[in-house]
Amino acid sequence: MTDMTPGAQPVMRMQSLDKVYPNGTVALKKLSLDVYPGEFVSLLGPSGCGKSTALKIAAGLTGHSAGRVQRPGEDEAKGIRARAGDIGFVFQEPNLMPWLTVFDNVHLPLKLAGVSRAEARADIAAILDTVGLGGFRDSYPRELSGGMKMRVSIARALVTKPKLLLMDEPFAALDEITRNKISQDLLELWQATGSTVIFVTHSVFESVFLSNRIVVMAARPGRIIGEIGVAAPYPRDAAFRVSPDYTAHCRDVSALLTRAMES
Amino acid sequence: MADESLPLPRARTGKLVERPSRLTRALRESGPTVAAGLAVLALWEISVHAFGISKFVLPPPSMIIASMIRDFPYLMHALAFTAGITIAAFAAAVVSGILGGLLLTLHRDVERMLWPYAIALQVTPMVAIAPLVIIWVGLDRVWLGLMILAWLVAFFPMLANTVQGLKSADRGLQDVMSLYQASRWQRFRHLQLPAALPYILTGARISSSLAVIGGVVAEFVAGSGSSTGLAWVIVESGTMLDVPRMFAALFILSIFGLAIWRLTSMVQARLLSRWHESELGGER
Structure with missing residues (x-):
């Protein structure tokens, strides 16, 4: 499904994004994420890890403190806005x-x-x-x-x-x-x-069912600690939810999430 | 006091076999109100006769109605005057209140600059400025003075509610507008204004009844016989000890006030009908 041919241009590119609130809270620290055409990427993490903030920055609904965002159709060099x-x-x-x-x-x-x-x-x-x-x-x-x-x-x-x-x-x-x-x-x-x-969620099951890539985030400061690919083919239906493949992925993602919570 | 003959409200879950006609529904809704009113009038009539109360203190309803019929042209003329003042003042309050609200929400500095003065205007008793306003407009144009005074009273709730409404657009909906890069005008037209509508309509209802009160009080203050509204009828009839006519004028005033209230309620129901919580009633 994913069109990750080498050299394909990412639709969305976030490079070492920082987001610091005026009160000093660091919501995001050096967050980098490239999303390629046709991908279904989940951002998974505990509450307060800045996943929603990252999404709002991607949409341009809120600003970032440092780093670069490249939105679809945007060209900073030519000054073209999305x-x-x-x-x-x-x-x-x-x-x-x-x-x-x-x-x-x-x-x-x-x-x-x-x-x-x-x-x-x-x-x-x-x-x-x-x-x-x-x-x-x-x-x-x-x-x-x-x-x-x-x-x-x-x-x-x-x-x-x-x-x-x-x-x-x-x-x-x-x-x-x-x-x-x-x-x-x-x-x-x-x-x-x-x-x-790009799909933000705090549900392991939801992320495994939907995505072909799951990016796991940790809180304080919000950052990415790892990612897991889900290679299972689409279309996915109720049968996928009870397959060993699904269960295995849920276990892996949960383990990564546990690490995120402990770190 | 409990009247066994009045129907108990039917439970919402009760199945309606047939949808009642408009007329039956109107009767069901206003029936109890009218019945209560008639009961009070009957009690009043009987008590006045039974206790031999003087007509100079409390005339019986029959006498008030007779006065209403006898002086009908005179009373209607007075009503026309009062209604004209009230409706003009109300219309002015609606327009100026909405425009003022827009102005105040344009920028925080504008609000800082003007809001305290708007409140000052509101807390100054109208009765206290009435003589001044009457002098300014001149005794040959008392109607204008009355209109200004009624407007002063009706203006503030309109302004305050508009300001409140324009500021109350939901945060999430604002995000939607930001996402699609809506211009300042589009934001106003497609989000702020519709979101403010329930507030503005509530303001209009309050200010409509205040316009009636303002118009009448102003007339009392202006006095001097140069005005010819219902309030003046009350003053004049009082000095002539024509108490039935005082009551007749009072009744007409109340009925007029109710009519205005009803009218604004209907406009509100019409404009908010399907989308707003307050007008959905038992429909859910």
Whole structure:
């Protein structure tokens, strides 16, 4: 699945990033991470390890104190900024506008870029069908379940056809059954669109099921202490969750995570 | 006091076999209110006669209604005046409150510069500035003075709620706007303003009833017979010991106030209908 041909340009490149808060707390220390086209990378770590901060820096939602970030479409030498919509972000909360319908919520990123409803109609309808919400385009977020809201949020992140999709513990608030279903749908979506994903999580199982690379972080200061590849082929389904391969990876990742907690 | 004939509210879980028509629903909603009002009026009427209370102290409702019918044109003329003042002041308060709110949230320094003065305006008793305002506008334009005074009272809740609303946009939603590099205007148009709407509408409801109160109090203060609103009817009828007409004017004033309140509530329900918690009621 992964397109890690030697010499391929990373979609996203973070080089020895430091993040120090004004009060002196070091959130990130010398964090370096390259993500290649087509990868599904999980950032896994205990709370407070700065994984969400790293993601926010990647998205440009917060600044960093030192180091370099190379976002998709960005060229520092030529002074070209990343285009809005080249990065999709799915937050911990669905973060939907309560006053907009499902359709208009998904339309929002396009509207901000000057694309009218009429022009966007077909694209939005298609993406809503893909996330399984074709029949809910006129509903308001208030009328949807937690899982459905998250699907709307994913549809909104994908509607701009981003080069990179960042996800910050998007399923943490969902029940396990909903989470398993939506994880599997996410994988199908990822394969169908050929996108690149960085997925922040604190669940070993979630990271093993989803990713082809798991980057484990430790806290105080936030840093990367190792990474584990998951070579199991996609599509992955419920059968993968009970395979010896899955169990073995979970054990390895857990061991690394334990080291992260002790260090 | 418990009235056995009034229907108990039906449990939410109870199945409705048929969706009741608009009329039955309206009756169910306002029925108890009207029944309570009529009961009080009946009790009032009976007590006045039973205890032989003088009509100069407490006239019976029948006499008040008779006065209302007799002086109908006069009272309606007064209502038109008061309603005109109130509605104009309310409209001015809404527009200026929202614009002022925008101005104050433009920049922290603007807020620092102006907010204390807005509060000063609010805490200064309107009655105390009324004579001054009346002098400024001139006795031949008392209506303008009344409007300004009613506006002064109605303005602050509108301003305060708008400011509060514009500042209350959810952090996560702001991140969404940042992610898509929304301009200052887009942020305002697509996030701040809709997020502020429930606050602004609450402000409008408060300020609508304050405009009525402000208009009436201003009229009392202005006095002098140069104004012709309902408050003046009360003053004038009082000096003539026409207590039934005082009550008639009072009733009309209350009904007018209620109508304004109802109207703003309807606008609120209409604008927030599907998305806001406060208007969803038992629909979940």
